[in-house]
Amino acid sequence: MTTTNRFKLSTMMFLEFFIWGAWFVTLGTFLDKNLSASGSQSASVFSTQSWGAIIAPFIIGLIADRFFNAEKILAVLHLIGAVLMYQMYNATDVSVFYPYVLSYMILFMPTLALVNSVSFNQMKDPEKEFSNIRVWGTIGWIVAGLAISYLFHWDSPEALAKGMLKNTFMLAAIASLALGLLSFALPKTPPKVSSSEKVNVKEMLGLDALNLLKDKNFAIFFISSVLICIPLAFYYQNAHPFLSSIGVENPTGKMAIGQISEALFILLIPVFFKRYGFKTTILVGMLAWAVRYVLFAFGNSGELSFMLLIGIALHGVCYDFFFVSGQIYTNAKAGERYKSSAQGLITLATYGVGMLIGFEVAGWITDTYKTSETTIDWKMVWLIPSIIAAAVFLLFSVLFKQEKVKDTETVVA
Incomplete structure (x- = not known):
């Protein structure tokens, strides 16, 4: 793997999990403090991750593996995700917030498989090389959490009282926009299956x-x-x-x-x-x-x-x-x-x-x-x-x- 591709893939992993860590960790507190959600309402919002996981194989199997390059689908999903994140940032009620977070998770969960696919496609020995790329995802999640607490202080009692925790969605939107644009420059990862092959x-x-x-x-x-x-x-x-x-x-x-x-x-x-x-x-x-x-x-x-x-x-x-x-x-x-x-x-x-x-x-x-x-x-x-x-x-x-x-x-x- 070239140094340039290694840098691109590491940055891709960093941003992928930075985005997730930037809003998902604090989601429960946001729902409580900003939207006054009940436990059952919070459960419905968190369950969108599960619906995304259930629907993701269809997006990967029917589209990514058959018709388009994985990196291009990754780009489109994250660009749409940035728009949905911005709408979540503006939401003032759970009923308004829910359709956006559901749409977002249906689009985000497939990207977890797509970043792996793009990475594996560039590796001669994935068992040895992948961990060195994937670790940047964990670092991205950690950096997001540290930034929210120690750089922006959005989870402090004063900030929570002012409703500033919603800024996590703007942070995730910016990162999603950056990853969407970066994805167009990622190594080409063509479809694995012929579009004419029967769907199983x-x-x-x-x-x-x-x-x-x-x-x-x-x-x-x-x-x-x-x-x-x-x-x-x-x-x-x-x-x-x-x-x-x-x-x-x-x-x-x-x-x-x-x-x-x-x-x-x-x-x-x-x-x-x-x-x-x-x-x-x-x-x-x-x-x-x-x-x-x-x-x-x-x-x-x-x-x-x-x-x-x-x-x-x-x-x-x-x-x-x-x-x-x-x-x-x-x-x-x-x-x-x-x-x-x-x-x-x-x-x-x-x-x-x-x-x-x-x-x-x-x-x-x-x-x-x-x-x-x-x-x-x-x-x-x-x-x-x-x-x-x-x-x-x-x-x-x-x-x-x-x-x-x-x-x-x-x-x-």
């Missing part, structure tokens, strides 16, 4: 990989993946409003600790695989969800603030040890025949169905434990997903049997 919807959605569910171990893993997304949704939807409401300073910047942790713990996955095997690795990830929410339930912004910081830092263990490990396990179990379809199926099940259920549950629980117009019993809001995570941990530990699965690069035990 089952393969596009990964449904042909449902045959893998005949394997009891994979079925247990699949069900566990859907269920663990319920507590995951609580974090995305409630963590920032929780930290803001209890008086934690610079909550957006502090939540960036989670992405730093994610970047670090992903390096430990091969070590855990080799020493402890897949089952133990994924169980550690599940247990981390239960522990982090107990820390959130009993921590505070005073002398117990360290509990909150540890809970945030556990994001790397929660995400990497379960989701990244799960992707590797899925890849190993699927073999060549179902390799791509199986990854699509897991994505559809987790970010689609699992998160959709999770956001609805999180919204319902938040409304149930809202003790007044401005106060929420956060201890119960966090203990419930902790119990759910612990139940999934027990389910997986009892029903999933140790096994050895080999592919060319990985041994999962």
Whole structure:
């Protein structure tokens, strides 16, 4: 790969995740403070991510893979996204905001696959080269969070009172415009499939990989993946409003600790695989969800603030040890025949169905434990997903049997 292309791809990844991190982390607080949204209304807004994940394969499979260069579609989606972000910036009511965020997520979620496609197309050895490009995405998310808290101070109590958190959408709109324009200069990534080739919807959605569910171990893993997304949704939807409401300073910047942790713990996955095997690795990830929410339930912004910081830092263990490990396990179990379809199926099940259920549950629980117009019993809001995570941990530990699965690069035990 040339130095110029490496720089372009790294910048592309940086902006892709900078955009997402610039508004999604603070979305729950924005909905509460700026639009006075209820828990169920917030759940509906967050669920747009799931609808985007469900619809994304159609955009990629029907358009990107068949008719147009990936980089050009990426450009168009982000330019339209910039306009939608500007409309979200101007919205003053949830009913006005919702159609824009739904449209935006339907267009944004396919870009996550497109940036990977553009990157892989330039690599001779993706397994060695991709991580060096993808890490810039994590850096972009971190920089967005740090900028909001420590540069612009939009999440300070004074700024929240003035409604300044809406500026995050303008920041994301500017970044989306920049990425849209940059995308026209990205390396050419032509369609992978002939436009005349017959469309296979089952393969596009990964449904042909449902045959893998005949394997009891994979079925247990699949069900566990859907269920663990319920507590995951609580974090995305409630963590920032929780930290803001209890008086934690610079909550957006502090939540960036989670992405730093994610970047670090992903390096430990091969070590855990080799020493402890897949089952133990994924169980550690599940247990981390239960522990982090107990820390959130009993921590505070005073002398117990360290509990909150540890809970945030556990994001790397929660995400990497379960989701990244799960992707590797899925890849190993699927073999060549179902390799791509199986990854699509897991994505559809987790970010689609699992998160959709999770956001609805999180919204319902938040409304149930809202003790007044401005106060929420956060201890119960966090203990419930902790119990759910612990139940999934027990389910997986009892029903999933140790096994050895080999592919060319990985041994999962």
